[in-house]
Amino acid sequence: YHMLQAFNTGNLALYQELCKVHNAALSAQPALVQNERKLLEKINILCLMEIIFTRPSEDRTIPLSVIAERTKLSISDVEYLLMKSLSVHLIEGIIDEVDSTVHVSWVQPRVLGIPQVKALRERLDAWVGKVHTTLLSVEAETPDLVAA
Template sequence: MDECQKLLDDLDGVEPSVHAAYYEVAADYYKAKADYVPYYKNSLLYLACVDVEADLTSDQRLVRAHDLSIAALLGETIYNFGELLQHPIMVSLDKTPQQWLKDLLYVFNEGNIGKFESTMPLFHQEPILEENHPFLRQKICLMALIESVFKRMGTGSAGRTMSFQTIAEETRLPQDEVEHLVMKALRYAQPLPPLRCGPSDCYDSLKLIQGTLDQVAETATITWVQPRVLSRSQLSQLATRLDEWCDRIDALDSFVQQQTPELFAH
């Protein structure tokens, strides 16, 4: 596979059908290995090289949408669901017994733990999800944290600082587990400090957010959130915050203009 990839990279003017053939084989290979992240990547690249409606049968589209959904949920580093949810292939799940998988992806994209818990009774339809419930629970908690941070970004410095208690409420975790969750999400320039956990957990940061932890004050200050494809509702929230920011700028401008000119002479 690596040799074929290198050959394709070195060639100019390769037909899309050739790339499609490679990505399809690569996706099938990683699917057989249950290696979700490279399957997800190669499967989306395959779909980018074909006409989904013309080149795939309805059954093939359904299988592909199903497999991509499972890969997105179980991929250890996949926390951006917007690209998949907006892909035409996902329409194949609509009005089928597997539509709940698409709905579950929206739940993860929103970081909605309540809806996640209400969907859990359906997990028996996909044994692989039942087997990985602890991982999915951690993933939805991380998505809840990301969404909570996203809603606070742009609301001033105070909005970027969250107490451990607030994070515990947003993620429905015991407060003594919040520090571990935030460290899992944080992007660190240096190795993480020791925690009450195994070495692999302590040093495997997902780089979903950037910021600092104050362990004494039990607060987390978040300065950056990993870019991702936003849903329409998230874009609407962003537009609302932009409008509010513009209003604050206008108010500040009016305040400055109303002050005694001498105050601003220098």
């Protein structure tokens, strides 16, 4: 259960801790041993998607160093991770190697857990507040054009 939670949230630190704690049980599973590298790649991709998801949509230009810090990968490995994610259409965006950033314009929809739904609700509430403020501003600036 905890391993699935680690994958779902893209929590690399929890995954590594669980691998250490349950090393004997995991080593007893040949399929897990054979695919250890693929599992690490998958958790890194999920970690990347979580980094993107938790950022506001207007702030989706992410420094590669931020991704490297969270995934514990080198910058060149982060670039490979991004290219892999772009090639399988998990994300859409542009890698800017000059500025060492990636601008993500789209993320593949996925199943959300309760904490993710709560975060999404908070972002939606903030957006509704901004829309309301804009409406009040427009009404105040143009009282003759807006009918009550």
